[in-house]
Amino acid sequence: MPPPDDSRLASDLLAAGIHEIKNRFGLLYSQLDQLLASLPLSSEHQHNVDTIKSEAQFIGSELMRILASYKTLGEGASANVDQQFLLDFLEEKVARHASTAAAHNVQMDFECDDELTAFFDAGIVSIVLDTAIYNAVKEQVKRVLLTADRQPGELLIAVHDDGAGFPPAMLEQPISQGVVKAGSSSTGLGLYFAQRLLGLQQEGERCGQIRLGKSDRLGGACVTLHLPQ
Amino acid sequence: MALDLIPYHKKKVLIIEDLAEMRSTMKSMLASLGVQSMETVNNGEEALAKLAFNQYDIIFSDYELGRGKDGQQILEEVRHSNLIPASTVYILVTAAQTMEMVMGALEFEPDGYITKPVTLEILRTRLNRIIRTKDVYQDINKAIDRKDINGALEACNRLAVENPKFALPAYRIKGKLLLNENRIDEARDIYDTVLGIKRVAWAMLGMGKVLYLQGQYDEAQKLLEALANTKAQYVEAFDWLAKVLEAQGKIKAAQAVLDKAVETSPKSVLRQQELARLAELNGDTDTLYKACRKAHSLAKNSVFRSADILIRYAKSMQPKIKHGSMRDQKLATSEAMSLLEQAKTEFPLNIQQTFKSALVEAQTLFNSGREVEGKLAYRAALSMVKDESVLTLDDKLDLFTVKLQFEDEPSAMAYGNGLLKQFASNRRLQTNYYRILDFHLSKRPAERAELLRKRGQELLERDEFEEAFELLYKAARIDVSDIDSQLLALRAVIGLYRQGGRSTEILGMANELFKALEGMNASDPRYPTLEKLRLQWAEQNSNAAAG
Numbered sequence: 096m097p098p099p100d101d102s103r104l105a106s107d108l109l110a111a112g113i114h115e116i117k118n119r120f121g122l123l124y125s126q127l128d129q130l131l132a133s134l135p136l137s138s139e140h141q142h143n144v145d146t147i148k149s150e151a152q153f154i155g156s157e158l159m160r161i162l163a164s165y166k167t168l169g170e171g172a173s174a175n176v177d178q179q180f181l182l183d184f185l186e187e188k189v190a191r192h193a194s195t196a197a198a199h200n201v202q203m204d205f206e207c208d209d210e211l212t213a214f215f216d217a218g219i220v221s222i223v224l225d226t227a228i229y230n231a232v233k234e235q236v237k238r239v240l241l242t243a244d245r246q247p248g249e250l251l252i253a254v255h256d257d258g259a260g261f262p263p264a265m266l267e268q269p270i271s272q273g274v275v276k277a278g279s280s281s282t283g284l285g286l287y288f289a290q291r292l293l294g295l296q297q298e299g300e301r302c303g304q305i306r307l308g309k310s311d312r313l314g315g316a317c318v319t320l321h322l323p324q
Numbered sequence: 325m326a327l328d329l330i331p332y333h334k335k336k337v338l339i340i341e342d343l344a345e346m347r348s349t350m351k352s353m354l355a356s357l358g359v360q361s362m363e364t365v366n367n368g369e370e371a372l373a374k375l376a377f378n379q380y381d382i383i384f385s386d387y388e389l390g391r392g393k394d395g396q397q398i399l400e401e402v403r404h405s406n407l408i409p410a411s412t413v414y415i416l417v418t419a420a421q422t423m424e425m426v427m428g429a430l431e432f433e434p435d436g437y438i439t440k441p442v443t444l445e446i447l448r449t450r451l452n453r454i455i456r457t458k459d460v461y462q463d464i465n466k467a468i469d470r471k472d473i474n475g476a477l478e479a480c481n482r483l484a485v486e487n488p489k490f491a492l493p494a495y496r497i498k499g500k501l502l503l504n505e506n507r508i509d510e511a512r513d514i515y516d517t518v519l520g521i522k523r524v525a526w527a528m529l530g531m532g533k534v535l536y537l538q539g540q541y542d543e544a545q546k547l548l549e550a551l552a553n554t555k556a557q558y559v560e561a562f563d564w565l566a567k568v569l570e571a572q573g574k575i576k577a578a579q580a581v582l583d584k585a586v587e588t589s590p591k592s593v594l595r596q597q598e599l600a601r602l603a604e605l606n607g608d609t610d611t612l613y614k615a616c617r618k619a620h621s622l623a624k625n626s627v628f629r630s631a632d633i634l635i636r637y638a639k640s641m642q643p644k645i646k647h648g649s650m651r652d653q654k655l656a657t658s659e660a661m662s663l664l665e666q667a668k669t670e671f672p673l674n675i676q677q678t679f680k681s682a683l684v685e686a687q688t689l690f691n692s693g694r695e696v697e698g699k700l701a702y703r704a705a706l707s708m709v710k711d712e713s714v715l716t717l718d719d720k721l722d723l724f725t726v727k728l729q730f731e732d733e734p735s736a737m738a739y740g741n742g743l744l745k746q747f748a749s750n751r752r753l754q755t756n757y758y759r760i761l762d763f764h765l766s767k768r769p770a771e772r773a774e775l776l777r778k779r780g781q782e783l784l785e786r787d788e789f790e791e792a793f794e795l796l797y798k799a800a801r802i803d804v805s806d807i808d809s810q811l812l813a814l815r816a817v818i819g820l821y822r823q824g825g826r827s828t829e830i831l832g833m834a835n836e837l838f839k840a841l842e843g844m845n846a847s848d849p850r851y852p853t854l855e856k857l858r859l860q861w862a863e864q865n866s867n868a869a870a871g
Binding site: 186191 | 343345346419439440441443445446449450453457489492493522523524525526554
């Protein structure tokens with residue numbers, strides 16, 4: 096008789112803990128937000144406030160992303176593929192990151208054809224894009240550009256930035272657990288899980304995947320999501 | 325896309341928001357977009373009152389509204405009672421942190437979401453987009469508001485042809501309209517077409533409904549189970565799966581499905597009411613009480629109050645009234661009586677409801693120690709029903725419960741036995757019948773153990789191992805020297821393991837039974853049976869270890 100699945104129990108415990116922290120943190124943040132909004136502040140203090148808000152949003156989004164990834168990977172559930180309008184999807188993505196981008200002086204835009212539609216799981220793709228966007232913001236880039244293009248048999252969504260780009264070694268090997276950029280504060284786990292998540296997005300035999308490259312638009316890093324259609 | 329200016333100065337806006345600062349921020353941002361007519365309310369009750377008498381073009385509703393209804397509950401009621409026309413733009417404002425949770429729980433979709441913190445830039449971008457998209461559907465929505473369903477269907481067709489980007493959304497609306505109109509075959513055509521293109525969640529759900537309505541339960545079950553296993557945000561899939569299971573007579577499974585749905589989305593009053601109804605059918609008093617309490621509090625000041633839930637809630641309090649602490653007992657008794665009173669005064673009750681309410685009243689009186697009054701109420705209830713054929717078998721089981729309290733046992737049992745024959749092979753009703761008797765005999769252990777053993781054995785013969793084990797284990801616990809029950813319980817557990825029903829809890833119980841039997845003398849005529857069970861048990865467990 097095998098023992099009860101302790102590792103599953105442990106990760107459930109962690110997830111429940113994170114869930115609670117996330118909710119409490121959300122409450123804390125909204126209280127803080129209201130409090131700060133009601134105070135008359137000097138411009139210097141206003142800058143502190145912006146930093147606090149942006150860091151708080153970072154934490155909140157990170158917790159949410161971890162939870163969403165955990166749920167998505169753990170449930171064994173299949174992707175919820177639905178038709179998406181890329182214009183709306185990317186516009187909302189940019190709007191959701193607007194305050195973080197502003198706080199870090201990042202100019203964020205998107206480009207896509209008005210009529211472009213595609214089938215994918217908006218929840219999964221959203222988490223993956225958030226990961227790529229946060230990575231870029233953490234690298235202190237000045238510009239981020241989201242693009243979407245239809246190619247035969249697949250949809251490409253790319254996150255471009257004008258930062259230092261990926262080191263060549265990282266571009267040559269498949270994304271694996273713990274690959275890091277030299278001198279980066281990032282753990283590399285983000286992209287690894289993002290890749291795993293995107294694998295859930297299937298069309299027949301083909302799975303969604305992430306490719307890293309150099310941005311032909313902004314000269315920095317480019318993370319491209321390949322979504323089979 | 326032509327970026328025509330949206331005439332915000334002509335739009336009438338309602339803002340539902342509990343925080344004063346947030347209200348004024350929203351107002352000043354909307355004013356800078358050109359909106360001139362704005363009204364604000366700070367809770368759901370006021371919002372619903374306003375919506376009942378006024379029309380708005382755009383509604384912003386915060387999700388977190390402090391005490392009282394939240395944004396989801398307002399939307400549920402708004403859609404359920406058709407408080408706003410199809411052409412009104414309904415926007416839910418949520419904190420980014422709660423967004424995923426909110427979207428997961430919503431079956432009534434708003435036209436769009438805006439996440440907090442809302443800046444002018446975000447508001448402008450999102451609102452423009454949401455209104456422009458809404459405009460695409462305006463011919464459809466206008467026809468729906470005119471109640472011109474054929475016109476709306478034609479408008480869907482036109483949209484699909486003229487603007488291929490919106491073909492699938494147009495089909496989606498069409499399918500919904502057709503289902504509402506009970507035009508099932510036509511709806512099926514739509515979902516067939518869409519599923520031929522892509523297995524999108526809404527089309528799977530639509531097809532699931534079609535199959536249910538056409539009585540193809542096996543197919544419906546398969547499809548809805550597949551849907552429930554995707555990351556789709558349709559809690560509604562669980563609701564329909566529960567309906568399908570119930571239609572197949574799998575009431576226990578139906579309840580399990582709703583239990584899960586309620587976990588995901590605990591604030592839907594309709595779902596809590598459904599759960600309470602199924603728990604009552606299953607005789608699950610614990611869930612019955614919890615779901616009733618939740619449904620009752622969610623239905624406060626809403627159109628969802630119903631006589632059924634009031635009566636059911638009063639019924640669910642009986643164990644508390646009978647066995648609770650003095651204080652609990654007192655509180656539950658007065659609450660139950662007041663619920664029954666409310667049911668009578670607020671709703672026109674039909675004969676079944678009147679009867680049921682009278683029975684619950686009699687039980688409440690009896691269980692709280694007012695036996696004479698209870699008996700009078702019981703007589704009054706009986707006199708209401710001249711012809712028992714108006715009662716369902718479930719109603720009759722309720723009557724049996726009360727008869728055991730108020731009549732002499734032989735005549736109550738005679739009624740029960742007659743009832744049991746009417747149940748034919750309905751397992752659920754049989755289970756409830758035995759549960760009532762089990763409860764009735766709680767102070768008479770010997771008879772209780774015998775009842776459990778007899779029923780357990782019956783179930784064992786029919787390979788119903790799980791329920792058999794539950795009863796036989798209980799029997800074995802009541803009388804620890806009852807070797808026959810212990811052996812039967814072990815037979816049940818081995819059967820259960822063979823069917824794949826394993827759990828650590830059951831494993832522990834089985835080991836405990838073997839331990840109790842360790843002292844059996846080898847000369848006991850039942851010893852070979854025990855040896856055989858030991859072998860079979862060892863075999864099951866080595867299989868488990870290998871697997």
